[in-house]
Amino acid sequence: MNTSVGTAWFSFMICMILIGVAGSRLSRYGDAIAEKTGTGGTWIGLILLATVTSLPELMTGVSSVTLADTPDITLGDILGACIFNLMLIAILDVMTAGESLYCRISRGHILSAGFGIILTGIVGFNLMTGAGGRVPSIGHVGLYSIALIVLYAVAVRTVFRYEQLQRRKPPEETAERYPDLTLHQAIVYCALSSLVVVGAGLWLPFIGADLARVMGWEQSFIGTLFIAIATTVPETVVSIAALRLGAFDMAVSNLLGSNLFNVQIVAIDDLFYTKGPLLSHVAAQHTVSAFTVVIMSAVVIVGLIYRPRKRLFGTFGWTSLFLLALYMLNSFVLYLYGH
Template identity: 65%
Template structure:
């Protein structure tokens, strides 16, 4: 391995360490802030933790379309993150013993998955019509961007109203962090955020360098490797929730991150001054769009049917389907990406 390849991989690993460590701190301090301010478990997962753990995607996307000028990495990172988050549900199901994760969580997650299908469908629709020259824009921004932002807030409001109706008037929870001051949590949260921001700005350049020295295509790097790094905070939260037995919070964080990640594309579109972002990206990303749609569909079916059968008593068929789609999507991008 020559010096340039070694440097590229060392940079990659450093990004993994920085985002992984800082992301785990972000999740913990975000949880402290949520409890200290009286936010419920739904908001911890869907809003606060989702926004916190999606910070690398936000910074990476903006820096990809501005500093690095790599729209395919920006789009691929978002779609790849959505697919990786759904695959983490399969990992969570594998870690759980006894009944599957789909039978242990609220059916209310169907709302988040359903809205994700709509938002991801808008991305796929925009990619395809842009490739045929039928773009509709507001200046340099695609018409899809304001639609995505509006639907995001509709989704959040719908999920919140549903959960509130289901919970009724729950008893006041005991503060799990009695000795942790809110001010201290906020300061540590900001410090951890700065580390994630720094690593996120560096990340797209690492992706471009890897694509160059390894001979990989940018759509593959963006969708698999960059998205793998930026979903490390979500993975950290998922493992933490598994250890606590808070499966609903874990699923809510993953699906909430997907909703937030898709909305990040509208922010990336705003900073990409060469025209609508999705109209300049490769149509191969439509493969990731369809993969994400199928994965969300499988998740909805599992949440409705609550399957009990597990292969070798370790993992359900739904989880195997999710993981298989992740591998297939990665293989197609590697073989046919531009």
């Protein structure tokens, strides 16, 4: 028993390290591609970096519903990753010296957070109605998947158009950050890093299933807490690196953009899950996580509108404190369900 537990945790740590190292390389080469193609900062964080750093969630999800047949792990990973990303905004606020993070970033992030609420709300609604297998579907695919795909496209287009309207002045001349890399090299290295992330993502749900078995925990708890932490390592690395460079908007847009893409993964996984609509074959406690994402996204919107300047103990504002409290509350509730 102890050997099995040790092996499961060792495998989890190795997989997490692989995702972290490859994810950090992935973000560097993705940023280099962005610089050399002349694409804008917030847009890069929302689309390019958010997409590549969400590759672990994508591959873990596809592997969970096809090879491992663990749909609870895939949904737990998706929603848990969204919660963890929103909690990271509070961590970034704590790491920001001087003025609060919410005072330094664009109000345009309200659009991303708002669309995140809409998409996650659709998932939560169908989780509530899907318990009895009453999810409307076409074949084995739920109609909610079509809605998620359409709304994600609308969200991306709307945010892009908003950023274009806000960009009134020409870009400033800046020194090249990656003079040692050509565009071709950046693309090749980015692809190689992606392969490592893909491989680790395929392995992760099997590790999650082993952990649930040897520890006696529910798969929904494993997916939402441990697997989600592992698959959000790239987002963590990228956002902290962007914050240290002073790219506050890129740091936050990476996290909110990852959440939009993560919820979109529900639709992708639904296409691969052939036993019926995915949301009618998972545990009901995922609803708790879905509405935690909704509440935390709303808190971020309030922070972006109100822009709190005062910090408790000179460290973080009430908005960030609320985000941290919601993360802890969700983890505690799922722990109770998981046991």
